[in-house]
Amino acid sequence: MRTLKRYAQTWALDRPFVIARGASTSIDVIRVEIHQDGVVGHGESKPTPRYGHSIETVLAEIDEVAAEIERGIDRDTLLERLPAGPARNALDCALWSLECALEGSTSTARLGPPIGQEIVTAHTISIATPEEMAEAAREELAQGARLLKIKLNNEQVIERVRAVREAAPDVRIIIDANEAWSPDYVEAWCEALAQLDVEMIEQPLPAGEDAVLAGFRHPVPLCADESCHTREDIAVLSDRYEMINIKLDKSGGLTEALAMVDTAREQGMAIMVGCMLGTSMAMRAALPVAARAAIVDLDGPIWLAEDDRPALDYSHGWVRETRGH
Ligand SMILES: [Mg+2]
Missing domain, CATH: 3.30.390.10 (Enolase-like, N-terminal domain)
Structure with a gap:
């Protein structure tokens, strides 16, 4: 019962x-x-x-x-x-x-990762002035961050990333535009961001308006987030993006997420695992996807005033399970 x-x-x-x-x-x-x-x-x-x-x-x-x-x-x-x-x-x-x-x-x-395994997670820099974002980057570095995810809209794109890059010359940087760019300038911005050693750009164009991405050679790998929810979305995206961002809230759970990992691999695409904001309970559920991912972005609990217990360990730029649950 x-x-x-x-x-x-x-x-x-x-x-x-x-x-x-x-x-x-x-x-x-x-x-x-x-x-x-x-x-x-x-x-x-x-x-x-x-x-x-x-x-x-x-x-x-x-x-x-x-x-x-x-x-x-x-x-x-x-x-x-x-x-x-x-x-x-x-x-x-x-x-x-x-x-x-x-x-x-x-x-x-049952599915990994083993208890104690140190998985580098992105730390998110949310949208502010270039100076404030540079300061936020310095604070994240002081917390041990090794990978920064910079949130952007369609304003001050290069200025913001340059400010963070100058504040954090050696850190890995990825970008998330959350659908805010237009096809008119996506190519030029990709070129400029490659010069700033940006490792990946997430969802530059609105879902449903990203077919144009198949037509140009982008110097920075692109990742589908809002365009990719379940296995059914993946095939059409494989000539537009190099990577998909799997989130359990989009896929509707771990069962579908693990199936998406297999489908993406068959299409030659890399895996990112992301999250909506949430507690360690939601992030722990996504760890088996993290064990199979090239980029992990499970920093939701870092934004909370207080996390749930048992909390995952977020020291040194990692996300790590320190005991069974
Ligand atoms: Mg995203």
Whole structure:
């Protein structure tokens, strides 16, 4: 007999998070618990307005399948019952967590990475003036960051990146434009950013307007984020991008995310794993994807005033699980 609990939670940020689409000072997440035989499976997801989701729509989607979850459906059946998105993500992660807990194990023990493995994660620099972004970069370096992800819109693109590069001459830098650029200047900006030793650019153009990327040679590898949610999206993207950013809130859970890893590899594309803002519970669920990724961006908890327990270790620019869960 299974019991399903689901509820919303609010977590305060310790500083504003600013990207091309807007700013936030706190986040609302959905928590799912599935109780069975004295153990509990946990899942967390975050609704994103960009994809038409809110706390209310996600809870309503979970309600639709609540009775089936309690009757005992498995993860593969869930894939058919709900579309990709945060509702399925929270349920799929809770089912993984429950399945492993019933065996006395964890999803990372089963799928990797091993406890204690040091995985470099990006630290995000949100949008501000070039001087403020340079200062934020210096602060992240002081915290041990080895890889910076610079959020950009379509203003002061080169000035902002140059300011961060001058403040952090030796650090690895990736960019996230969150769909804010236009085809008119994407090529010139890619050239200029290559000169600043930028390693990768995430989603320069709006999803649905990125076909033009197949037509030009970009000196910096491109990564599809907003354009890529599930396996079905990957084939058409393979001549536009070199990499896909897998996030459990887009894929609708770890089950689909692991299938995406296989499909991307078949297409010769590299893997990035990313996150919406969230606690260590949500990041831990994505660690098996991180174990298979070239670039890891799971710094959500670094933005929180207080993280959930047990928290992942975010020292030295790594994300690391220090004990089983
Ligand atoms: Mg992104």
